[in-house]
Amino acid sequence: MFAFAASRLLQAIPVLLTVGLISFALFAFVGDPVTILLGQDHTEAQRLEMVHRLGLDQPFFIQFAYYIWAALHGEFGISYRLAQPVSRLIAERLPATLELASAASILAIAIGVPMGVYTGIHRERWSSRLFMAVSLIGVSLPAFLVGILLILLFAVSLEWLPSFGRGTVVPLTSWWTTGFATWSGVRALILPAVTLGLFQMTLILRLVRAEMLEVLRTDYIRFARARGLTDRSIHFGHALKNTLVPVITIIGLQFGGLVAFSLVTETVFQWPGMGLLLVQSVAVADIPVMSACLLLIALVFLTINLIVDLLYFVVDPRLRASRDP
Amino acid sequence: MTPLLDVRDLIVDFPTRRGVLRAIDRVSFDIAPGEVLGFVGESGAGKSLTGAAIVGLLTWPGRIAGGSVHLTGERIDTLRPDRMRRIRGRRIGTIFQDPLTTLNPLLRIGHQLTETMLTHLDLTATEARRRAVVWLERVGIPDAPRRIESWPHEFSGGQRQRVVIALALCAEPDLVIADEPTTALDVSVQAQIITLLKTLTRENGTAVMLITHDMGVIAETADRVAVMYAGRIAEIGPVAAVIRHPAHPYTDGLMGSIPTVKHKAERLRQIDGSMPRLDAIPAGCAFHPRCARAFDRCLIDRPGLLAAGATQAACWLHAPEAPHG
Known part of the structure; x- marks a missing residue:
């Protein structure tokens, strides 16, 4: 298992280098940093001086090496737009996004898995058919529409929940602020988390249901029934466990997706997270922020993939046997 | 003397879009306590379906459309699902054809054995575990106290069928329905498994409904034989x-x-x-x-x-x- 984890970590290095290359290439191909920094009016001498100071006269791969070296030390340069270190900007925004994505995931799993099991076991019941019909809406409605509808209903008409922001946040460390600690923070989290989690929830529901239907047809479930085990044990002890491998895969990938692509939800709710930062940066071509976000998202995906791979070992003893003698 | 199992005019139908298919047509037979009744016939003659109908495990949309099944005088084909569940495993055990697919791959065999016993018998967990080791020894698994912690994939096909037999017999049923118990096994192992089944059921006084298309197995094992053709005896x-x-x-x-x-x-x-x-x-x-x-x-x-x-x-x-x- 340790060897497997180590080999996976080694495989992650070329992936990160490739993503680093792409995010580095942004500087070269999206706008000219010298012009951006000096403005329109500058002399040729000033330009050459700036090119030299920025190291842009060095060969491409030397520049790339500098970039990677800096990135390894958490240095991503200065935001063009906010004139602040990118690392600090991201550190301020990351907790908001992670909290939102976690809340959305937990919501999606807590509702999606039991409903998937239910609709898989009782597929003939009208309530299952109703869940499936409603879940179709969840899969097909875009997040911005769901968010706006939720705001309209719960924030504007009923005035139960706030429509934007994180509410009152409490600092946990120098840069990590949490919204979980105050009532206002939790209230502010509800609508964005529902919006972000709705799609994952319906996806998990449908996946768990399909896997349950598959597993309930297997011989070992028939044999479990033939041994007179209780329905509860058959469904949750025997069947659900066998659906977990694909479900874990999807939940993991989706969590990466939640972190990476929460920008729509964050924009709708003005949630001060990475997504909103990325959207604002793209609008003004704030390349240092964009490239740092790109690298970070790649890192998040790789980390989650590693966790998912390790979870397979926990769930399925056959993998332990074949890979780790 | 009342027979152990008394099947009268059993009819099994499969309603389909193009009309009702009658898979079992007025099948009648009985099995005395401790008796081995063989069932032979070609594929699709209805041998396995008869077994499935007796234990109430017909696959949807198959259903019993007529006749009756009595177990020691008590009618069991009309029992509520939960009452029928208590009969499966406890009064009527079942052995399936393919040992590679009848054991849940994600649960240790010790767990599968103790769970079955604890469902039906009034035992403490420690006692169930002790009996599980004894059962593994009885079915000829060497080093039983250690092997009880093994996963199904760590056993060979023949050994797995031994475990399946232990699972079918561990709640001490009066009747075992063995549905092609040797068909999926190596020829060299088949005889061992049949001998084991014969010995154990004789020791316990368990009656056997032995479904096979191997006349040799019947000749060696059964007291009486029923030949099925097109859903009839x-x-x-x-x-x-x-x-x-x-x-x-x-x-x-x-x-x-x-x-x-x-x-x-x-x-x-x-x-x-x-x-x-x-x-x-x-x-x-x-x-x-x-x-x-x-x-x-x-x-x-x-x-x-x-x-x-x-x-x-x-x-x-x-x-x-x-x-x-």
Whole structure:
């Protein structure tokens, strides 16, 4: 298992280098940093001086090496737009996004898995058919529409929940602020988390249901029934466990997706997270922020993939046997 | 004496869009305590379905459409699902064909054994565990106290079938339905498994309904044998009588197709044609289109089981007024 984890970590290095290359290439191909920094009016001498100071006269791969070296030390340069270190900007925004994505995931799993099991076991019941019909809406409605509808209903008409922001946040460390600690923070989290989690929830529901239907047809479930085990044990002890491998895969990938692509939800709710930062940066071509976000998202995906791979070992003893003698 | 299992005029239907398919048509037989009743027939003759109908595990949309099943005098085919569940495993055990797929791959075999016992018997967890080790020893798994912690994939096919037998017998049922218990195994292992099944059921006084298409297994193991054809019992009687003096032309054909050591035939006899499909079962005797000795009555009337020497055969040749006696 340790060897497997180590080999996976080694495989992650070329992936990160490739993503680093792409995010580095942004500087070269999206706008000219010298012009951006000096403005329109500058002399040729000033330009050459700036090119030299920025190291842009060095060969491409030397520049790339500098970039990677800096990135390894958490240095991503200065935001063009906010004139602040990118690392600090991201550190301020990351907790908001992670909290939102976690809340959305937990919501999606807590509702999606039991409903998937239910609709898989009782597929003939009208309530299952109703869940499936409603879940179709969840899969097909875009997040911005769901968010706006939720705001309209719960924030504007009923005035139960706030429509934007994180509410009152409490600092946990120098840069990590949490919204979980105050009532206002939790209230502010509800609508964005529902919006972000709705799609994952319906996806998990449908996946768990399909896997349950598959597993309930297997011989070992028939044999479990033939041994007179209780329905509860058959469904949750025997069947659900066998659906977990694909479900874990999807939940993991989706969590990466939640972190990476929460920008729509964050924009709708003005949630001060990475997504909103990325959207604002793209609008003004704030390349240092964009490239740092790109690298970070790649890192998040790789980390989650590693966790998912390790979870397979926990769930399925056959993998332990074949890979780790 | 009341028989252990008494099946009367059992009918199993499969409603389909194009009409109802009758897979089991008025099958009647009984099994005495401790008796081994073999079931032979071609694929699709309804042997396995009969077994599944008895334990209430027909796959949807199959259903019992008529007849009755009594277990020691108590009618069990109309029991509520939860009452029936308590009979499965506890009163009637089941052994399936393919040991590679009948064990849950994600649960240790010790867990599967103790869970089955704890569901049906009033035991402490420690006692169940002790018995699980004893059962593994009884079915011939070496090093049982350690192997109880193993996963199913760590056993060979033959060993897994031994574990399946332990699982089917561990709640001490009065009857075991063994559905092709050796078909998926190596020829070299088949005999061992049959011997094991014979020994254990004899020790416990367990009756066996042995479903197979291997006449050799029946000859060696069963007290009586029922020959099935197109969802009906063609002939039923003591094994020796059915093998030496088959009374039904179909049984006769079956016996003729088995090579014997004494008579080295150049070619084995075969029955021309094939078993009818469920949607095209002929009127009268289902076998008449393939029967060389069919006469007028066979085309119109369906024969019931008639006394024919030591056995009973569903064939008009054995009616008192039959033309050829």
